[in-house]
Amino acid sequence: MFANLLIILASSLVVIAVFRRLQLPPVLGYLCVGLFVGPTALDWINESEELPDLAEMGVVFLLFSLGLEFSLSKMLAMRGVVFGLGILQVICTSGLLAGLLALQGMPTPAAFLLGAGLALSSTAIVSKELTSLGEIFSSHGQNAIGVLLFQDVIAVLLLTLVPVFAGDGGQAWYWALPLTLAKTVLLFFGLLLASRWVLPRLFHEVAASRSAELFVLLALVIVLLAAWLTHLLGLSPALGAFLAGMLLGESHYRHQIEADIRPFRDILLGLFFVSIGMLIDLHLFVSHGLAIAGLTLLLLLLKGSVVAVLVKLRGSDSETAWRSGLALAQGGEFCFALMAQMQQSHLLPAEIGSLLLAATFCSMVMTPLLLRAAPSIAARLHRKPNQEVQLDEISAHSAGLDAHVVICGYGRVGQSIGRFLRREQQRYIALDDDPVRIREAAAAENCVHYGDSRRGELLAAVGLERARLVVIAVDKTDIALIVLKAARLINSDVPILVRTRDDSVLAELKAAGASAVVPELLESSLILASHALVMLGVPEDHVQSRVNEVRQSRYRLLQGFYHGAQTNLIDSQGQPRVLMHAVNLGADAYACGRPLEELALEQMGVQLQSVQRQGEDLTTDASTCLHAGDAVLLSGSMAAIEACEARLLGGR
Known part of the structure; x- marks a missing residue:
């Protein structure tokens, strides 16, 4: 288990870094890692029972995070999408795919099950990509999420139907369907009561203790407890995690909870995508490459078209319809579990199952690229009305x-x-x-x-x-x-x-x-500072001149800040934050007695904010020499500041 994790994480580290350079989605990198370290390629990973369970936790955490973004009121507003568009999409797509499979000679029960499985889309990929693209609350984003939620319920039902159609006993479908829905309703109301009466008190007590560890532990316990309860009811753990997150979405602690579980979510979700890639036989792409390409294209076109037509018939504009179709056109991770169970029950021939698995995998690989190219693709696929x-x-x-x-x-x-x-x-x-x-x-x-x-x-x-x-x-x-x-x-x-x-x-x-760039955070800081000076009695014309100086220098005075224990050193664009750091020069410091021109600090990627000597700011230029006891205030990335500190103190 530990060797497997080491190989996966090390391989992912290299591949994701390369994909970042190429501006490709990390999801593709994880899928490719799984494809190449799997048993049909390099065969670096041994069989492990714990790895799939660990990978599934990634989807659980993702759905919990997604639920935090969708409060109960938002979900109630989306009920038409979940139960309207969701039901229509599953029925229409399943019918078409089952008909095509039946025409190829597959028995009707197997064709029905497999068609329904192929009708489902990838909750993990679509949710993650829509979130990263900032489109989760767009019209097509809400269509996709609503349909995916309904598909999660249907996925559980399909798994219960496999032994029924295989003749292995079990419940009849007309009992399994209402039972699954009843369990979902029971779970929802149970979590609703807990979110109203129990969880707020728990979070209040933990927040009052001001312990970051306790807050993280409570967030993790809630996610795992919701998933475990859902699993006990025979439902999808990810569905329970979503409901728990949704009910906590209106709490005051929503943003802190999301920030605390994000590191666990991203790493575990990466393992999930790696595990998906490991299921694919790489040799099939050599022996049946054209067949896989044809099946992938057919799946994408058929599913995307059905969704687009349904969304259009519900009154949306053409761009929303096509972008909803592109978001839901791929196959889903659930298909892998369904096909494996069907093969074990002899409902699906191994050769056909392998080809469909490969086609489903390819459609999932293409999804992040399709979502990024969706605006231009939608524009080519249609002409907006008028x-x-x-x-x-x-x-x-x-x-x-x-x-x-x-x-x-x-x-x-x-x-x-x-x-x-x-x-x-x-x-x-x-x-x-x-x-x-x-x-x-x-x-x-x-x-x-x-x-x-x-x-x-x-x-x-x-x-x-x-x-x-x-x-x-x-x-x-x-x-x-x-x-x-x-x-x-x-x-x-x-x-x-x-x-x-x-x-x-x-x-x-x-x-x-x-011509001019106005950073909101810096400008608001500048306005607050100017108000403070005016309230202290500094003449307004003097304050205004200082403000103008800062703006003309492109906010140089305000760039960087002293980081604290909770500061994230990477900004929202994935770039290092500009920080501030003071270097105190001792008597044996390399910089003592040397002019700033010789030290060339700004060539190392930092800005010299000031030099303080005996508590007073010096007026500096290139010829200013530094003395023992000086405090050199620098701003820049953490790496650049560390390099400059090494030069100031040791001459390196």
Whole structure:
């Protein structure tokens, strides 16, 4: 067991690092690790009974985290998707796939079971990718999650039907179905009572103790206890974990719980994907490569089309329909367990089962790439209703505008900017891709339009080439960068103001053509500091000049902070955080008596914030010599700070 874990973790470390460099999803890396270290390739992993159980815990933790994001009120609002779209998707897709299998000579019971199994999608992959892409609460994201929740219930039922159709006894399906649903309802209400009366008191006591270890332990116990109770009822452990997370989603401790279990979730989920990859026979890709490719393509097209048609018939727009279809087009991890059980019961020939397993695996491998390419794929697969008409209408509306402001992203920040512009009688036009927000805003404002600001033709339609200013107020920095580049292709001279959360990609945005970048966290710190100075009696004109100095220096004074015990040294983009650290020079320090120019600290990736001597800040330049007792305040990444400290103290 320990040797297996060592091999898997070491291989994953190398492969995931390479995939990060190639900007490929980590899920693909884990699947490839399993494929190559498995018994049909390098055969580095020995048989282990504990590994599948450990890997399954990854899905349990993932579903618990997902449940934290979906409060009970949100789930009640999604009941139409879960039981409406979910039932239709399973019935329609199962019927089509079962019919195709029956035409190939498979007995009807086996065709029904296998068709239903292939109709289910990968909860683990879709949930993780939608979360990482920030699309979990989009229209297609909620469609996918709702359907996946219903599929988890159906998955349990299908496993109970295998011995029935194999003639091995067991319950009849018409008893198994209501019994499974009754157990689910019982579990839900049991967890609901616990979340209302027991868990809040427990979390309050643990939080009052201010013990991080106790909080982590309580979070782990809740996840595992919910999964264990669900397993005792004969249901999917992941389903119980989701329900527990959902019921805790409205508590005040939701964010802390999610942060505490994230490390366990990510590592265990990686093991799960590795275990999936190990089930595939690599030799099949050589001997039956074309057949596997054909089956994979057929599965993706059929499932994706069925979901897209159903979503469209429910009244959604075409883009939401196709992106929902792409999210649910793959086969699921449940198929592996179902096929293995069917082969043991002699309901499925081994050769057909191996080919279908390989096709299911390939569809799962392609899913992260499909989800990332979904916007462009959806655009190619359909023409939005009246898309050209929409562009013409926006163009007509903006035709009379000149020297106006274009706002990309009309959330809270974009709306605040719009209110100031209206007060100053400055004309503007805004774009946002949230249909609900646009519908609400359009009722009071005629200058707000629906659309993705990343589309160059849409930016041209709002008259960006005639604009006086462009404000990019979208929430995600990677999207802001794409919008910025698209805007610069249309108008290379217009000033562009970009809003970001912090200064982690400030240089990249400036290099791409941003005229000014406003990091929210730094700007709010600057405003608070200026208010504090004014309240202390410092003249307002002096405070304003200091504020202007900080802004003109690109917030250099505010970059970096002293990290604490709970500080995450990696930011949300996976980059090292800018930290601050003071190096006190002793009498034998290498830097004593040497000028800053010779030490060349900034060439090592840090910024020299200040040099303090006897408690006073020195005015420094390249010729300033350091003395014993000086405190050198540096900002930069942890690695750069450690390297500079080594040079200051030891000359290395």
